[in-house]
Amino acid sequence: MKKLTTTLVLMLVACLLVGANMQKTYSRQSTEYQTAYALCISAGVLPPSPVTPVTGAALAQSLSRIDKARLTQAERDLYDELMEALEYHPVLEYDLFGIDPTPTIGVDMFTQTAIPDSEKDLLIPREDRTEVLDLAFGFKFADVGYGFVDWLMLSPMITSYYDKRFDTNLNKLIEGDIFATSHEGTFTAGILFGNDWMNFSVMSGRQEQGYGHSGNLVLxxxxxxxxxxxxxxxxxxxxxxxxLTRYGKMAYTDSADPSSNLKMASNDESFELPQQVFPLHRFDFKIADSLSISLVEGAMMLIDSVFDVRLLNPFLFVHGFNNYADETEISNTGDEANNILAIELGWTFLPHHRLNLQLVSDQIQIGGESKSMPMALGGLVNYETSWIIDGNYLTGWVEAAYTMPATYLNNKMKKDNYNPNYDYIVGYHMWGYNAANDGDIDYASYKYGPDSIVLALGLDFGKLGAFSLSGEVDYVIHGAYGLGYNYTVAARGSDGDKFEPYNPGDVAAFPLSVPLDEAEHRIEATLKSSWMPVEGLSLNTGLGLLQVWNYRLSPGEQFFDVQLYIGFSFDPVRMFAG
Known part of the structure; x- marks a missing residue:
């Protein structure tokens, strides 16, 4: 066994040492990813990997499909500029090592015209806002290693600020309560080793999978x-x-009505049981330069007995794993699993034009699982068009999505103590909430959750390393099931069930859990920008408009809100070293 382990380690090291120094990772919102995306679709080939953050090496691999001879001169120049930008060169380099300090000082403000019932009505989420003091740095090791640490020194511990008409990241400092700032320390961090065909990473940060714009159905x-x-x-x-995603130790919390028995993933960094984990396998088959089909398989798992080291095996398929009982009472301790299966199709059918499709099944049943109800479906389809205009990228899109009332909600036999967090409602419980003590919880999958019909359109425009501008309009029809809807009765002072699980026999009308004229209808419109006038200076803005009818399923009730965000950040190292 020892010889086998040594051999595998040596093989891994040998593979990694053939790589290039393009291991820095990029989010889907980055100008590097958006530029590569637009270049590929404009050329009529498959875009970069839908698994983000993605390395520069993976972006370069997707660009290799492009026939540069067929590009315009402006497109060729942008191609070369992007390839050069993907090579990671820290500010300070010595031999095989490099370090890239990026301390930032920031000020921001948020204001809105009305007070909504839930943080789900925030169109400018906390993760998109500016920090007061962020001591971050990246580093590289030879040509195969990349890492980053993001130390939030003065970050207000607030995830819910929806109950204020005005908020700023300086509010606690202004009040003289410096101890209310973040004690999170290394809030985001990661390390990655890779080459030009593979990588291994351990991260604490943001991630997603899929080409959806209003959201993605699996992750x-x-x-x-x-x-x-x-x-x-x-x-x-x-x-x-x-x-393999870990959402933290499961613990009871008073962030919801106690009678709901809601559990959520706390911010406890320990590995004490129980734990909630999400192993996910993704296979992307690129049938042609313009056509791909993907199979995604995984399960949201609650591990209450012992952490199973087999979950670290990337070739362990988890359908039905630990979900062996025909009838399971949520109130009892024990391991639980809710599997998910998805098929995705992508086709760049002409230069500049592309179609994407996602179909997902939550808790698909096989033999011996017939009483683990219910099985539910979701679907998403979009059309995209991308262009390169004077060195700028431009991508427009339209999208439609539908999730059944039971999607992401796995109703077991004992519904009185129904616990949604054995399923796809996850999160980190942080400090500094509003008076209602709401927490930072959300879906691991589609942001609108179950019981939704969504029509959306949007535009992304920007220039590599200089600015980005995005606009989006979503029209959402939402039924009775999902975050922000389950506690409606209790929130309005009435008695009754606080969190009633979905039951297929309860459906009042297809396709949602309530008739369409009784469902909540909402329009969410956002306009966001990020501008770097000079190296090290950044100005971020956001404008949101929210109009809701039958607000929180209250017949005839309307809600209207305008939200505005402005943030400014300064990186002295980047300014003077750039």
Whole structure:
């Protein structure tokens, strides 16, 4: 066994040492990713990996599909500029090592015209705002290693500020309560080793999978952070990704009405049981330069007995894993699992034009699982068009999505103590809430959750390393099931069930749990920008408009809110070293 382990380690090291120094990671919102995305679709080929954050090496691999001879001169210049930008060069380099300090000082403000009932009505989420003092740095090791640490020294411990007409990241300092600032320390951090065809990473930060714009049906970017390890292999014709996400120790909390028995993933960094984890396997088959089909398989798991080291095996498939009982009472301790299966299709059918499709099944049943109810479906489809205009990228899109009332909610046999967090409602419980003591919880998957019909359109425009501008309009029809809707009766002072699980026999009308004229209808419109006039200076703005009918399923009640955000940050190292 020792010889086998040594051999595997040596093979891994040998593989990694053939790589290039392009291991820095980029989010889907970054100008590097957006530029690569637009270049690929404009050229009529498959875009970069939908698994983000993604390394520069993986972005470069996707760009290799492009026939540069068919590009315009402006597109070729942008291609070369992007390839150069993907090579990671820290500010301070010595031999095989490099360090990239990026301390930032920031001031921001948020204001709105009305006070909503829930933080789900915030169109400018906390994770998009500016920190007061952020001591961050990146580093590289030779050509194969990349890491980052983000130390939030003066970050208000607030995830819910929806109950204020005005808020700023300086509010606690202004009040003289410096101890109310963050004690999170290394809030986001990660390390990655890779080359030009594979990488291994351990991260605490944001992540998502899929080409959706209003959200993604399996793994969405909806939380302040997610802790995960990932193995990603990529080539011209096939990608494989294994992700194991940990949402923290499960603990009872008073952030919801006690009678709801709500559990949530706390911010406890320990590995004490019980734990909630989300192993996920993704296979991307690139059938042609313009066509791909993907299979995604995983399960949201509650581990209450012992952490199973087999979960670290990327080739362990988890359908039905620990979900062996026909009838399971949530109130009893024990391991639980809620599996998920998805098929995704992407086709760049003409230069500049692309279609994406996602189909997801939550808790699909096989033999011996027939009493684990229910099985539910979700779907998402979009059309995209991308162009390169004078060195700027431009991507427009339209999208439609539907999730059944039971999607992400796995109703077991004992519904009185129904616990949604054995399923896909996850999060980190942080300090500094409003008077209602709400927490930072959200879906691991689609941001609107179950019981939704969504029509959306948007536009992304920007220039590599200089600015980005995005606009989006979502029209959402929402039924009775999902975050922000389950506690409606209790929140309005009436008695009754605080969190009633979905029951297929309760559906009043197809396709939602309530008739369409009784459902909540909402329009969410946002306009966001990020501008770097000079190296080290950044100005971020956001404008949101929210109009709701049948607000929180109250017949005839309307809600209207305008939200405005402005943030300014300064990085002295980048300014003077750039």
């Amino acid at each position: 969405g970017d909806n939380l302040l952070r997610q802790q995960y390890l990932r193995m990603h292999t990529f080539s011209r014709w096939f990608d494989y990704t294994y992700t």
